Amino acid sequence: MIGTQPIDLYARKISDEKQxxxxxxSSKGTEKxxxxxxxxxADPDSLRKLAGAIKDHTLHHLGxxxxxxxxxxxxxxxxxxxxxxxxxxxxxILSILRGHGVxxxxxxxxxxxxxxxxxxxxxxxGIECLESDLGEFIxxxxxxxxxxxxxxxxxKNRREIARTFQREGIAADYNDDPETITRRARVHLREKYMLxxxxxxxxxxxxxxxxxxxxxxxxxxxxxxxxxxxxxxxxVGIEKVIPREQDLSVFLNLLGRSATGQQLTVYTEFINGxxxxxxxxxPEHMHVVFMDNGRTDVLASNCREILRxxxxxxxxxxxxxxxQASGHAYRSTYGGPVGAVLSPLLFGDRFPELADLPKASxxxxxxxxVCPVDIPIPDLLLRLRDKAKREGVHSPAAVPMTPFxxxxxxxxxWRTAMTMSKAMNHLPIHVAPxxxxxxxxxxxxxxxxxxxxxxxxxxxxxxx
Amino acid sequence: xxxxxxxxxxxxxxSALKNKAPLPEYDLTVVHSPRKLEGSDLWEIFSRNFKxxxxxxxxxxxxLADFLQSSAQTHGYCDPTLFDAIGSKLAAAxxxxxxxxxxxxxxxxxxxITRATGAIAESGTVIIDDDRTSHRLAALSPWVxxxxxxxxxxxxTIPEAIAAFGDSPNIIWCTGPSKTADVEGILIEGxxxxxxxxxxxx
Amino acid sequence: MSTPxxxxxxxxxxxxxxxxxDAFFDDVAKATVEVLEHxxxxxxxxxxxxxxxxxxxxxxxxxxxRKVARHCxxxxxxxVPVIVPSGSCAAMNRxxxxxxxxxxxxxxxxxxxxxxxxxxxxxxxxLNIRTWxxxxxxxxxxxxxxxxxxxxxxxGEAVRTLLSSxxxxxxxxxxxxxxxxxxxxxxxxxxxxxxxxxxxxxxxxMLEIRPDxxxxxxxxxxxxxxxxAQNQGRAIPQxxxxxxxxxxLVKPNQSxx
Numbered sequence: 001m002i003g004t005q006p007i008d009l010y011a012r013k014i015s016d017e018k019q020x021x022x023x024x025x026s027s028k029g030t031e032k033x034x035x036x037x038x039x040x041x042a043d044p045d046s047l048r049k050l051a052g053a054i055k056d057h058t059l060h061h062l063g064x065x066x067x068x069x070x071x072x073x074x075x076x077x078x079x080x081x082x083x084x085x086x087x088x089x090x091x092x093i094l095s096i097l098r099g100h101g102v103x104x105x106x107x108x109x110x111x112x113x114x115x116x117x118x119x120x121x122x123x124x125x126g127i128e129c130l131e132s133d134l135g136e137f138i139x140x141x142x143x144x145x146x147x148x149x150x151x152x153x154x155x156k157n158r159r160e161i162a163r164t165f166q167r168e169g170i171a172a173d174y175n176d177d178p179e180t181i182t183r184r185a186r187v188h189l190r191e192k193y194m195l196x197x198x199x200x201x202x203x204x205x206x207x208x209x210x211x212x213x214x215x216x217x218x219x220x221x222x223x224x225x226x227x228x229x230x231x232x233x234x235x236v237g238i239e240k241v242i243p244r245e246q247d248l249s250v251f252l253n254l255l256g257r258s259a260t261g262q263q264l265t266v267y268t269e270f271i272n273g274x275x276x277x278x279x280x281x282x283p284e285h286m287h288v289v290f291m292d293n294g295r296t297d298v299l300a301s302n303c304r305e306i307l308r309x310x311x312x313x314x315x316x317x318x319x320x321x322x323x324q325a326s327g328h329a330y331r332s333t334y335g336g337p338v339g340a341v342l343s344p345l346l347f348g349d350r351f352p353e354l355a356d357l358p359k360a361s362x363x364x365x366x367x368x369x370v371c372p373v374d375i376p377i378p379d380l381l382l383r384l385r386d387k388a389k390r391e392g393v394h395s396p397a398a399v400p401m402t403p404f405x406x407x408x409x410x411x412x413x414w415r416t417a418m419t420m421s422k423a424m425n426h427l428p429i430h431v432a433p434x435x436x437x438x439x440x441x442x443x444x445x446x447x448x449x450x451x452x453x454x455x456x457x458x459x460x461x462x463x464x
Numbered sequence: 465x466x467x468x469x470x471x472x473x474x475x476x477x478x479s480a481l482k483n484k485a486p487l488p489e490y491d492l493t494v495v496h497s498p499r500k501l502e503g504s505d506l507w508e509i510f511s512r513n514f515k516x517x518x519x520x521x522x523x524x525x526x527x528l529a530d531f532l533q534s535s536a537q538t539h540g541y542c543d544p545t546l547f548d549a550i551g552s553k554l555a556a557a558x559x560x561x562x563x564x565x566x567x568x569x570x571x572x573x574x575x576x577i578t579r580a581t582g583a584i585a586e587s588g589t590v591i592i593d594d595d596r597t598s599h600r601l602a603a604l605s606p607w608v609x610x611x612x613x614x615x616x617x618x619x620x621t622i623p624e625a626i627a628a629f630g631d632s633p634n635i636i637w638c639t640g641p642s643k644t645a646d647v648e649g650i651l652i653e654g655x656x657x658x659x660x661x662x663x664x665x666x
Numbered sequence: 667m668s669t670p671x672x673x674x675x676x677x678x679x680x681x682x683x684x685x686x687x688d689a690f691f692d693d694v695a696k697a698t699v700e701v702l703e704h705x706x707x708x709x710x711x712x713x714x715x716x717x718x719x720x721x722x723x724x725x726x727x728x729x730x731x732r733k734v735a736r737h738c739x740x741x742x743x744x745x746v747p748v749i750v751p752s753g754s755c756a757a758m759n760r761x762x763x764x765x766x767x768x769x770x771x772x773x774x775x776x777x778x779x780x781x782x783x784x785x786x787x788x789x790x791x792x793l794n795i796r797t798w799x800x801x802x803x804x805x806x807x808x809x810x811x812x813x814x815x816x817x818x819x820x821x822g823e824a825v826r827t828l829l830s831s832x833x834x835x836x837x838x839x840x841x842x843x844x845x846x847x848x849x850x851x852x853x854x855x856x857x858x859x860x861x862x863x864x865x866x867x868x869x870x871x872m873l874e875i876r877p878d879x880x881x882x883x884x885x886x887x888x889x890x891x892x893x894x895a896q897n898q899g900r901a902i903p904q905x906x907x908x909x910x911x912x913x914x915l916v917k918p919n920q921s922x923x
Contacts, residue, residue, distance in 0.1 A: 008857040025649050027842065040497035047494060056485040063474040076633060082467035092466075134655055135646035151646065158647055178647040182655055189656060190605065194570065212629070220604065220642040220657025227600040228567060238470065243487060249495045249623040263497070264587050264622075264639040266517075267657070273633035280565075281600035282634060292466075296473035300480070302768075320846050320867075324860045360857065362850025362864070363724060364814035369844070379765055385726025386766075399852045401722035405730035408685075409737045411714035418688050439858040443865075444893025447690045454683060454692035458699070458711045 007321070007360040010329035018155050022147070022326045025154040029317035032261030033370065040263070051250050052374035055308035058208075058242055059299060065208040065241045066290065072211030076273035078286040086116035089291045093118065093200070093233060094125055096287050100231045102127065102197040106189070108215075108222035109133040110202025111149060111311055112235045112291060115333045115346070118200070129200075130192050132221035134185050141168045147327030147335060149313035150259045155326050190224070199225030199283065203236040204255065204310065206288075207245045211272040213288065214248060216255065216265035223267050232271075232283035238290050239299075239307040251310060254372035259312040294346040303380045306341045308373040315367035315377060321360050330357055337367035341380045355393045358384035399436070418451035425449050492623040497586065506585045506618040507665060513588030514663055517640030518653060523665040525550065528610065529557035532575055535660070537608045540575030541565045543598040546612055549666055550577055565602045575608035576658075581635070582617035583663060584625045589639045590663050591625065593632035600634075609658040611638070612666055677707045680742050682750040682759075682782070684885070685717040691885045697912040698751045698785050704915070705793055709749075715741045718750075718758040719766075725852050728766045735763055739774040747792070748782045751908050753816035753883045756784040784816065786883055786907050790824030797827075800914030802834035809877035810837050810907075811868070811891070813884040814846050821883055825907045829881065832914050841871040849890035865894045879903040881910055 011019075037044040058065055070080045081096070083089035097105070105122075107113065107129055119140065122129040131140040135152035139145065141164050146152030153161070162176035171184045201222045205214040213234055215222050226232050242251065256262040275282030298307055316322045316336030327335030332343035332354060340361060344354040358381040367377040388395055407413055425448050440446075478484070503509045511521035522528050532538060532554070539560040542551030551561045554577075565573065578598055582591040590611040592603055603609050619625040629635060642657030653659045679702065687695040699709045718738055722731035738759075742748045750756050759782035763775050789795050808829055812822035830837050848854065848864025869891060872880055880902055882888045888904045895901050905913075 005856050008859050011863070012859040021648070028649055030844075040499055050488060050490055050494065053485060053488040057487045060478055060481055060484040062478060063471055066474070067471070082470050084466040084469045088466050132656065133646075134644045138646070151649075153646055161647060178650045179652050181647055182644060182652040186655060190570070193656075194567065210629075218642070219644050219655035221655070223600075223636060224604055224656045227604055238474075245626050245629060246492065246623060248626055249492055250490075253495045253497075253622065260645070262517075262639070263500070264589060264637065266639050266641070266643055268589075268637040268639070270629065270635040270637075271633065275600075276594040276633060279594040279597070279600065279634075281567075282594065290470070292470045292473070296470060296477055299474065300477035304477075318844070320848065320864045321857070321860055324863050359726075359853075360860075362814070362846050362848060362853045362857075362861070364846030364850070365817045366814070366844055366846065369817055382724070382726070382762075382765055385724075386728045389726040389728070395726075399721075399725050399855060401725055401727035401730040404717075404722055405727075405733050408716040408719070408734040411716060411741075414716040421689055436855045440855055443858065443862045443897055444890065445896040446893060447889055449689060450692045451689045454687055454695040455711075455713070457692065457696060461699070462711075 005359070006331070006356055007325050007329045011325040014326060017157065018326060019324065021157055022155055023323045025151055026317040026323050029151070029261070029313070030370070033258055033314055033317070036257045036261045036263070040257070047250065047254060048372055048374045051254055051372055052308055054242065054247050054250060055373050056305070059239065059304060059307050062238065062241065062299065065243060066238055068208040069206050069211050069241050070290070072209065073272060073288055076211055078211070078273050078288055081287060081289045083289055083291045083293070086293045089116050089235060089289055089293065090118060090121045092289050093235065094122065096233055097122070097127060097198060100198065100285065102231060104128040104196050105198040105200060105229070106130050106132045106193055106196045106225045107200040108202070108217060108225050109136050109152070110200070110235055111333065112202050112237050113200065114146060116291070116293065118235070130189070132189055132193070132225055133217070134182065134219060137185060137189065138164060141170070145328060148316055149311050149334070151313065155328065193224045194228050196225065196229045198231035198233060199229045200233045200235065201225065203234050203240055205248060205251055206236060206241045207248065208241050209244045212245060212270045213272065214252070215269040215271065216267065218260070218266045220267050223269060226283055227281045230283055231285045231287070233287045233289065235289050235291060237295060238292055239295055255310055255312055258314040258370065258372040294348055297348055298345045301345060302383050303341060303345055305375050306338070306345065306380055308375050309338055309342070310373055312372055314370040314372065318366040318370045320362070320364065320366070325360070337361065337377045341377060341384065344384060352393045355388040355395050358388070359395060415452065415455070421449045421451035495623060496621055500586050501621070506620060507615055509585040510583050510588060510618055510663070513586065514640070515588070517588050519588055519590070519640045519661045519663060521663045521665070525553045528662070528664060529554055529559065532559055532608065535608070537574035539572060540577065540606060540608070541573045541602045542577040543579055543602070545598070546577055546579060550612065550664070565599045567601060570601065570605045573602065573606045575610060576602040576606035577610040577612060578603045580611035580613040580617070580663070582619060582625070582628070583613055584619050584622060584637070586621045587639055589625070589637045590661065592636045592638060594634040595632050604657050607654060607658060608660040608662060610662045610664050612664045614666060679707055679709055679747045679749045680744070681709050681711045682715060682718070682742065682748050682755060683711060684750060684752045684755050686885045686889065687751065690889065691906070694751050694885055694906040694909060697906065697909045698749065701789070701908055701912050702749065705789065705795065712741045718755040720754065720758045720762065721851055723758065723762050723766055732766055735766065735775060736772070739772070739778045742778055743774055746781065747788065748778060749785050749788050750782060751785045751883070751906060752885065753784045753813050753819065753821050754886060756782050757815040784819070784821045784883060786824045786828065787819065787821045790828060791820050797831035798911055798914070800832040800911065802832065802914055805834050805836065806879065807875065807877045808835055808837045809840055809872040809875055809880050811847060811872065811880060811882040811887055812843065813882055813887045816883060825883060829907065829910060832910070838875045838877060840875045843871070847887045847891055849887050851886070854890060862894065865890055866898070869895055869898070869900065873900060873902065877902070879905055881905050881907050883907050
C-alpha cells in the first residue's frame with residue numbers, strides 16, 4: 001500500500017523539536033567532517049578507498065585473521081570466547097560474570113551490546129549494569145533507544161535531559177546547562193566506577209598480528225571502567241579484525257575525522273591482555289567474546305561489503321532521509337543508511353518485517369561519498385530491494401512494475417501512450433481516484449504533457 | 465561449539481569467493497597530514513597540535529605551579545619517581561603533594577602527576593602505558609592530569625607511534641582533555657577523565 | 667538554430683531522449699540536438715527507444731527492469747556514443763545495469779555502458795570544449811543543482827565550468843549543495859512526506875542566494891523542485907544546462923525571463 005510506508009509515517013509524526021535536533025546535529029556533523037578531512041588531506045578519497053580495500057581483504061580472509069587474533073590474545077593471557085548467536089553471547093557474558101562473582105558493572109558504549117540488548121538481559125539476571133557514556137547513560141535513564149551510532153541522544157535537547165536528571169534523582173533540582181548536566185553525571189558515575197567489579201566494552205578494531213583491541217572514546221569512560229574493576233569483558237563482532245597494527249594508522253585517521261571531525265578521538269586505547277603485574281589498577285582478567293550473530297550470513301551474501309563498516313555515523317549525518325526521520329524510524333539498533341542495509345541482513349528472521357528499510361532512500365549516494373571505508377551503500381540497498389522482490393516479501397513501498405515493463409518493451413505501445421498522455425492536460429486529473437498520483441500532486445504541480453512532441457519535431461527535421 | 469560453527473561458516477562464505485582481494489601495499493606517509501607536521505622541532509609541533517585539542521604543553525615548574533594555584537587545584541598526587549624533579553618543587557611553591565594514591569580518597573586528588581611513555585607530535589597526543597604509569601587512576605580521576613615526558617620520547621607521526629608500541633598490554637593515547645558533545649552538540653570538557661590535560665616536558 | 671557549426675567533427679552519435687523528455691520536456695531534447703549539431707556532431711534518434719529501465723530497477727523489480735534494459739541495449743546497439751541529457755539515465759546505463767546483470771553477463775549491455783555519456787560531460791570531456799561562447803543580456807545569477815546521479819562523475823564540474831564561462835553568468839554557491847532534492851523516482855511517491863521536506867529544504871538553500879534561475883542536468887529533479895516551488899508560491903525559472911548553452915548562444919535577449 002502506498003502512503004503507509006512506516007519510515008515516512010514516522011517522519012510525518014515526529015515532533016518539530018525532535019526533528020530540529022536531529023537535522024541540526026547531523027548537518028553540523030557533516031560539515032565538521034568535510035572541513036577537517038579536506039583541510040588535512042589533498043585526496044581523502046584515495047584514503048577511503050585504501051581503507052575499504054584493507055577491510056575487503058580482511059573479510060575475504062576472515063578465518064585466518066580471526067584465528068591469528070585469537071592465538072595472539074590467548075598467548076597474552078586473555079581468555080577468548082566465541083558466540084554464534086545473540087543468545088550465546090548473552091549467556092557467555094553472564095557465565096563469565098557469575099564465574100567472577102560480579103554483581104555490579106559499568107559498560108562503555110558498544111553497538112554490539114546494543115544489538116543483543118545486553119543491558120536489560122543482565123539487569124533481569126540480577127546484575128547492576130550501568131551505561132557510562134553520557135549519552136547512553138541518559139538513554140538508559142529514559143528507558144529509550146540510542147538514535148545515532150556516535151551521538152546516541154541526537155534526538156534529545158537539554159530541557160528533556162534536565163527533567164530526566166531531576167526525575168531520576170541524579171540531581172535535586174532542574175538545571176539544563178549542558179556543563180552542569182555533564183558535571184552531575186561525572187559525580188554520579190565515578191561512584192559507580194569505583195564500586196564496579198567489571199567493565200564491559202566493545203572494540204573498534206582488533207589487530208590480528210598482536211591481538212590488540214583498539215577502543216576509542218572521547219569521555220574516557222571505557223578507561224575509567226577498566227581502572228578500578230578487576231574484570232574486563234570485550235564483546236566484539238568478528239568483522240572488527242584488521243590484519244596488522246600498522247593498518248590502524250589508516251583507520252584511526254579516518255574514524256575520528258569521519259565520526260566527529262577530530263583527527264583522533266580523545267582516548268584511544270590499545271589492549272591485549274590483563275594489566276601489567278606491577279600496575280596497581282586495572283583488570284586482572286580479560287575476556288574477549290567474538291560474536292557472529294548473523295555476520296557470517298552477511299559474509300555469504302552479495303551485500304558483504306557492509307561488514308567493512310567501522311561505525312562512524314557519517315552516513316547517518318549526511319543522509320537526507322535520516323535527517324528527516326531520525327534513527328528511531330528504522331526500528332532496529334542501526335539506523336540510517338548503514339542500518340537500512342545491516343538491519344534486514346543481521347536480523348535475518350526479521351527480514352520481511354524490515355524489508356522496507358532499503359527502500360527508505362532516494363539513492364542519492366551521499367552515504368557512499370562520506371563512507372570512510374567506501375561501502376557502496378546505494379548498490380547494497382538496491383540488491384536488498386531485488387532480494388525482497390525475489391523472495392516475495394510484501395513491502396509497503398512496492399510500486400507494481402509489470403505494466404511499466406510491458407509498455408517500455410513495446411515501442412509502438414510506448415509511442416501511443418506518449419501521444420495519449422497529452423489528453424491528461426484536458427482531464428481533471430487532480431480528482432482522479434489514483435492515490436499515489438494524488439499524494440504526489442498534493443504537494444507538487446505536474447508539468448503539462450508534451451507527449452510525442454519531440455519525436456514529431458525530430459522527424460520533420462530529419463526529413464529536411 | 466560456537467567456535468567451530470563460526471569458523472565453518474566463514475570458510476564456506478569465503479571459499480566461495482571468486483576473487484579474493486589482496487592486501488593492498490601502501491606507503492604509510494599517505495596518512496600524514498602535511499598541515500599538522502609543519503615545523504622541525506618535535507616539541508614545538510607537538511605543542512601546537514596539543515593546544516589545538518585544548519591540551520596545555522608546559523616545561524617550566526613555575527608555570528605549572530601558577531596554573532595549579534590559579535585554577536585552585538592545590539592538592540594532588542605525584543608519582544614518587546617524579547617527586548624530586550617536580551613534586552617537591554610544587555610542594556615548595558605551597559601545593560599539597562602526596563606520593564601515594566589511595567583509591568578510597570579518589571576525590572581528594574585535584575591533580576595527578578604521572579609518567580607518560582611519550583607523545584605524538586602530529587596529533588598532539590600524550591601516550592600512557594601500564595608499565596610506566598604508577599597508577600591508572602591517578603592519571604584519570606583528578607581534574608588535572610600532568611603527563612611527564614622527555615623530548616626524545618616524542619614521535620613525529622601516528623604510524624611511528626604505532627611501530628613503537630612495544631610490549632605493554634595497555635597503552636592509552638590521550639589527545640586532549642576528556643570531552644563530550646552529547647548534549648546538543650555543545651563541547652564540554654572533563655566528563656569522566658581530566659578536564660585539563662597537561663604535557664610537561666623535563 | 668542558425669549559428670553555423672563551430673567545427674565540423676564528422677562525428678555521429680545516438681540520442682537517448684529519455685522518457686521524461688518524451689513525455690514532458692521536448693525542448694530539452696531539442697536543445698541537445700541543436701547544441702550537438704552546432705558543434706558539428708550529427709545526431710540520430712532511434713525511433714524504438716522507450717526508457718532506460720530505471721523505475722523498475724530502483725523499485726527492486728529487476729526481472730521487469732532487465733527486460734526493459736535489454737530492449738534499450740538493442741535499440742542503441744552499435745559503435746557510436748549514446749548521448750543522454752540526464753545524469754540519472756547515464757548512471758543507469760553505466761552503473762545500474764552492471765548490478766542487475768551481475769549474474770548474467772550481457773555484451774550489448776556492457777557495450778551500452780561504455781558508450782553512454784551525459785551530454786554536458788560529452789561536450790566538455792569528449793569534445794574538449796572548455797569555455798562556452800554564450801552571453802546573457804543581463805547579469806544572471808544561477809543556482810546549479812548537481813543532481814545526485816552525477817556524484818563522482820565529471821558532469822558537475824563540466825557544467826559549472828561551462829556555465830561560468832558564459833558572459834554575464836554567475837554560478838553562485840549555496841548551502842548544503844551535496845544534499846539530494848528528494849525526488850528519487852518512485853521514492854517521491856512512496857515517501858511523499860520526506861520527499862517533500864527534502865525538496866523544500868533544497869529550495870530554501872537554493873533560493874536563499876536569490877538566483878535568477880535554477881539549472882540542472884536532470885529534468886526529474888527539476889520537475890520535482892518546480893512542482894514544489896509552484897505549489898509553495900515561489901516559482902522560479904528552471905532550465906536544463908543544455909538549454910542554457912543553446913539559448914545564450916542564439917537568443918541572448920530572451921534567455922533571461
